[in-house]
Amino acid sequence: MADDIRVLIVDDDFHVAKLHVAYVNAIPGFTALPPVSGGEEAIRVVRAMQPELVLLDIYLPDVNGLDVLRGLDVDVFVISAASDVASVQKALRRGALSYLIKPFRAEFLEQRLRAYARYRSVLAAGNTLDQEAVERALRILHPGESGAGKPRAATEAAVLEILRRTSVPTAASEVASEVGISRATAQRYLSSLVYEGAASVQLRYGSTGRPEHRYSVRGAGPADS
Template sequence: MTEDLQVLIVDDDFHVGRLHAGYVDAVPGFRALPPVGSAEQALRVVHGSGPDLVLLDVYLPDALGLDLLRSLDVDVIMLTAAADAASIRKAMRRGALGYLIKPFGAGQLARKLRAYARYRRVLAEKPVLDQDTLERALHALHPGTDSGTARARSATEASVLEALEPGTAQSASEVARRVGISRATAQRYLSALADDGAIEIQLRYGSTGRPEHRYSLAPS
């Protein structure tokens, strides 16, 4: 059993909402709630179901999504055809974590969702964050914004990455055995690779005890 992040799509076009719901459901670790088409419906679902993330359009029949944004006590990424700078700046001022301009493909939305999952995971590492952890969380949410080149990897980190087989999720202990390092060292490198978006983390729940982290290569 896994606990997927629940996503509410708010779009006045029913067919577009269904399309985007399909995009969301195709990303491991995410589950789309039934899409809604108005601000009123969005507020009702947010208050009733408590989704983890809302994908919000600007143009709704009963309100502007940018105005609704101020009333949503939940993480929001804008998915909209509103491409003017004023709308984008207003969305960021009012708390949107991201902005994706229509039309876009499934891969673009998947990258946003995977970045959001990494951001959540880093923030959950400890109850009180230090500045370094905060910076890692923000970098996870917006990867590649620090520079145009990829971060250089150490030999050990490269070996950890190479130990992951395509299409297979492995535990930190399994990776450690393959590379010949301690489990703690493997876990540290795996966490760094997840922050960079090179790999993904899923949770596997057993009959008892804490869930086990499983690591796999991120889709290219």
Template sequence: MTNDLQVLIVDDDFHVGRLHASYVEAVPGFAALPPAGTAEQALRVVHAREPDLILLDVYLPDALGLDLLRTLDVDVIMLTAAADAASVRKALRRGALGYLIKPFTADQLTRKLRAYARYRRLLANQSAVDQDTVERALHALHPGEAPGSGRARSATETSVLEALEPGTQKSAADVARQVGISRATAQRYLSALADDGAVEIHLRYGSTGRPEHRYGPVGP
């Protein structure tokens, strides 16, 4: 879909790059560009395609990914076998939003991508943000940490969350009928819960080919 976040995988191993691309393609809301195998190729793709996110390896045949990172004005998550603390510190210091050590599972990468999507939604189309939004965006990238705002849920928000039974996916209209609120109100609460990491968003394609958002609780 045209609204999917475009992801470029940069890895010197073609087969690994294709594997990671398949992981990306399996996550709703993301689309993988053809992987790049060198820093030079990655820069050409960045200039031509302007990806939203780069999944970057440290060890490339023509440069270190950490040196390439310093030149990129694109969101980056490191996917690498470099497990030394110095590389982690340097990656974060140079702007990487995350660091995933190989080998990792599809589920681990999926969690990183969903966290990144929440981060993007929180900061999308806003000319100015307040401190609470900044804290929620940072928390979205690192959901294992306690949210900085520590906000309490309203009664309606709690009812919306409780309407999502484990193992099920519902539309905003389904939730609205169950809770007794308007669809627009349900949509607003569901989006806020998704931004907080309490709800997962799934896409279901109907007969018209148009995707429908479905919502489910985040599993344990």
């Protein structure tokens, strides 16, 4: 789709690249571009296609991926079997947003990509950002100390799933009814999702003139306008 986050996969192993393409395309809101196998080709494709994110291997046949990283003006996740401290430090020092060590489960990459989508949503919320927004974006992308990267509780996951399935912004009372929880509990989970950047909220005025908070997934529908 036109608004999907486009991801370029750079890996010289055809089978691994094909697998990562499948991982990316399975996540709503993401589209994998045709993968490339070399560093020079990656630089050309990034300049021509301007993807939002690159999944970059280090061991490439022509140029070391860490040298490619230095010349890319785009968000990058390094994905490599290299687990030595020097490689990890150099990748992060040269601007990689994340470092994933092969092999890993599809769920691990999915978690990182969903976090990246929320990170982008927070940074795109306005023309300027305050410090709280910057800190929230960084916590989403690097959740280790805050614990935000842990698997969601079943109730929170159910609340988020309701928002994903609904095409229009939804009230806390409607979410509560769908999930089978109290309105106060639904409100607590919805507020948490808004805080971490996974959902957005706006005020709607009903027939009584009283404002009501309505929630939607970040980047979906008129709630982000």
